[in-house]
Amino acid sequence: GQQLNQSPQSMFIQEGEDVSMNCTSSSIFNTWLWYKQDPGEGPVLLIALYKAGELTSNGRLTAQFGITRKDSFLNISASIPSDVGIYFCAGPTDFFTGGGNKLTFGTGTQLKVEL
């Protein structure tokens, strides 16, 4: 099936630094979702984007729906230790029988924060 390419795969940053990561697709999306997964837990939805060019914030997190509709970006400002985890992008690559978006998840960006 289709894959979403996330970069970087992992990053080591200092506490207080800003973080940027992105996700690209070979096809056009009408929705981009960003999830965070803490170690040993299930992913939690951070931000949902539904319109090309849309810029949405959730606290220190800001995500953008790329104008080409083939990419999305997630930024974290002033990182703190609890930002550690894996960040996944997700987008609809197909439709379920009977309707609804079938999501494909990126391979994730692992974030580690040094004190």
Added chain:
Amino acid sequence: DGGITQSPKYLFRKEGQNVTLSCEQNLNHDAMYWYRQDPGQGLRLIYYSQIVNDFQKGDIAEGYSVSREKKESFPLTVTSAQKNPTAFYLCASSIAPGGAGSGELFFGEGSRLTVL
């Protein structure tokens, strides 16, 4: 509080045994999903159900089976036919497919299965 509960959190199985993972939700969601997560890979869809008494295969359904007898419950059975069952299994739910926000999934805390 509303949410999704998976059990058990950790499970060990001998080769050749079937094992069933439980998933219960009280969010009144119509759609439920099972994903498999392996290190360094994204989540891969095993099975999904959009309504009670109906379910469809996902991308990696071989060696797995599910049932959806109640709206709240979507158990996954990992059968002995699954060649490499050691993985982290995640259950999720969402509102009725096709509606606004239908792509937004709510996940359980996961079940880690290890085959000895």
